[in-house]
Amino acid sequence: MVDIFYPFQWIADKFTYNLFNLARETHLAESINFIIYDVLKIFFLLILMIFIVTYIRSYVTPEKTKKILGNKKGILPNFIASLVGTVTPFCSCSSVPLFIGFVEAGVPLGATFSFLITSPLVNEAAIAVLLGIFGLKITLIYVISGILIGTIGGYIIGLLKMENHVADFVYKIKSKEIEEKKKTQKERVQFAIGEVKSIFKKVWIYIIIGVSLGGIFHGFAPEGILEKYTNNIFGVPIATLIGIPLYSNVLGMIPIIESLVAKGLPIGTALAFLMAVTALSLPEIIILKKVLKKKLIIAFIVITGLAILFTGYLFNLII
Amino acid sequence: MRIKILGTGCPNCKILEKNTKEAIEELNLKAEVEKVTDITEIMEYGIMSTPALVVDEKVVSYGKVLSSEEIKKLLK
Secondary structure, three states: OOOOOHHHHHHHHHHHHHHOOOOOOOHHHHHHHHHHHHHHHHHHHHHHHHHHHHHHHOOOOHHHHHHHHOOOOOOHHHHHHHHHHHHOOOOHHHHHHHHHHHHHOOOOHHHHHHHHHHHHHOOHHHHHHHHHHHOHHHHHHHHHHHHHHHHHHHHHHHHOOOHHHEOHHHHHOOOOOOOOOOOOHHHHHHHHHHHHHHHHHHHHHHHHHHHHHHHHHHHHOOOOOOHHHHOOOOHHHHHHHHHOOOOOOHHHHHHHHHHHHHOOOOHHHHHHHHHHHHHOOHHHHHHHOOOEOHHHHHHHHHHHHHHHHHHHHHHHHHO | OEEEEEOOOOHHHHHHHHHHHHHHHHHOOOOEEEEEOOHHHHHOOOOOOOOEEEEOOEEEEEOOOOOHHHHHHHHO
């Protein structure tokens, strides 16, 4: 098979050995070569993924989704909501309007939570960086478990019948039907290009920092150094607990975590940590407090947290 | 003309507000710009993705940060 990333290796080589004039096979040269190559590869994947996903997104708007999901029963709406969550963008500031819009349209509470869980957990930028750093297998595992966590987590929350723990004002809102304009192909492509630009502008620096730190750790820390400390039964819960309050840029985090995996951190523990960072963030919890009463917030955190724990243990066992 | 920017105060909403004011200025329009941050009021417009732009009580765009060029086209 032709290596589609070959051009990036070529550029990385040119930079390291010709422009910076570093001697081959030294620690420094190899680290720098690796960092340049990885950054270029991730940038490429990032642009590609954001373009593809935002193009799809122009068809799957939340306004449309709530119509599809309204008043459906069983676990199917949870699965659909979770799936839709993977392609919709998520910034914590949009979670409240989304939540109210869903509830108001009669989407079951459980399905609304399926959406709320998966939306930040699986997003195009994280997929791109995971692909570039961990490869296809781990990325697929991450995405599929993310969708399942959303589906099952939301389903369980639905079973708890906590509708009365939603802030009262939510049920009083009556919103107008909105007409959706037909978009032309050109508009969809323009939308996707616009999103590529705006997301890329926000994240490129974190990727450079993350890959650099990961590269340094790769080069200088001895292999297997973490195995002794992290390969035990407490690894997964500790990683999850550390991940929750840590609201950092997960994209920069991925390369660092990968370098820790190379030094012996079990993969399930690593995935649990990344999921906790993305799915359960402090700012999001604070924002959700506007629309949820305390018990429902706690149920959301506990159930999502347990699902992440379970996933972490599972992958430590089978990979 | 009455223009409303709907958004809970995220950075994107501020960019949209800035771009809208630019567009108004460049077109030399007489328009009032109001920022709506109250979530109940925002939801009444039926949108779920912010920021949104409302011209004379009609939602003309949502879930997107429009550039001032795009806003100009909408205001004409």
